[in-house]
Amino acid sequence: MVVREIVSGIDAVGVIDWHRVSFDDLMDLPEGTTYNAYIVRGSEKTALIDTVELGFEEEYITNLIRAKVDSVDYIVANHAEQDHSGALPMLLELFPTAKVITTEKGKELLLLLLLVDEDRIQVVKDRDSLSLGDKTMVFYSMPWVHWPETMVTWVPEDRVLFSCDLFGSHLAASPLFSDNSCRLQQEGKRYYASIMQPFRSKVREYIDIVESLSPAIIAPSHGPVHNNPAWILSQYREWSAEEGKNLVVIPFVSMHDSTRMMVQCLVDALIERGIEVRPYDLGIASTSMIAMDLLDATTIVVGTPTVLFGPHPKAAHIAFLANLLKPKARYLSVIGSFAWGGKTVQALADMMPKLTAEIIEPVYVKGKPGEQEFAAVRKLADEIYKRHQDNNLV
Ligand code: FEO
16 A cells, blocks of 8 residues: 545555455455545644554554654544554554544543553544644544444545545545446445444434535545545435335245245246346345345345244344344335244244334245245235335336
């Protein structure tokens, strides 16, 4: 990684992690990621904005040497998660007079997760500011993008917003600035779906605040820097809206093809009714692709056989994930097959208490589906169609 100027006095000094394939062992990263960090040099003082993941300290410090940084007054920790704070203990050793700037909750987490010396931390509140001389840092508390302590840092003189996870993307790319490409759109959406989706009402609030600042540049902590903020702001408006699209997502698993046959019947029936549909075979599907479609889906139908007495574990996993992500879907159903009993449908519904979706009568059949069962699946498609029609989606 090299040091690159964003505007005069502000450089990017973070690192690219080209080969990372998963985050938190939860989200697959097909395009790697970056840990962005920045240096802001005022006429009197110098601040670092965020650090990098543990294991990348050497590259980060090399960048600081290349940028000829010989003293640091402040290290701003917009977010305590270790991909941004991992190198903080080493930085504090390297710059023994530097203060860590964070929120009250950020302090609590830095003490807990990184054992940072309490005396080194200076807490800021919403809209507090610190002068660096001819540049100022203003801190906006924005909890839940992505943890409860998150904040963003605004430099008004240059209209640069350091937004940490907000507006980020797991995209390892050599260009510093966003090209607003399909690739970036895909990775920004994947990131939003996996990280921000549960907090969309907060995100909408924060978009309003960010728009009121009219930033020239949004510099997130992952992926390209946005020098055309209107593009990413409009993407966020769309992703965080409460209204879904004319889309049914069908995550399914099938052991002996009975559930698969029902899914295929439902897919065909929905297509015939003019409804977009995305079936995901949970044996091979990317979790983050499902998360992205949950951003748009008005209806979710889980397909699962009964394993012993409940849903297949892969279906249980996706139900649990949906409960965490709290997608905007308004309708939910289950299809599948069982051989000797169990309480699969109820068990799945119990795994998603945070979804406020209406349950459409499941189609859960004994054994291999025949004409009567396929007719029930087509009736489910009719019920979905009616509801999409009620929402002016078809
Ligand atoms: Fe990129 Fe929530 O850390």
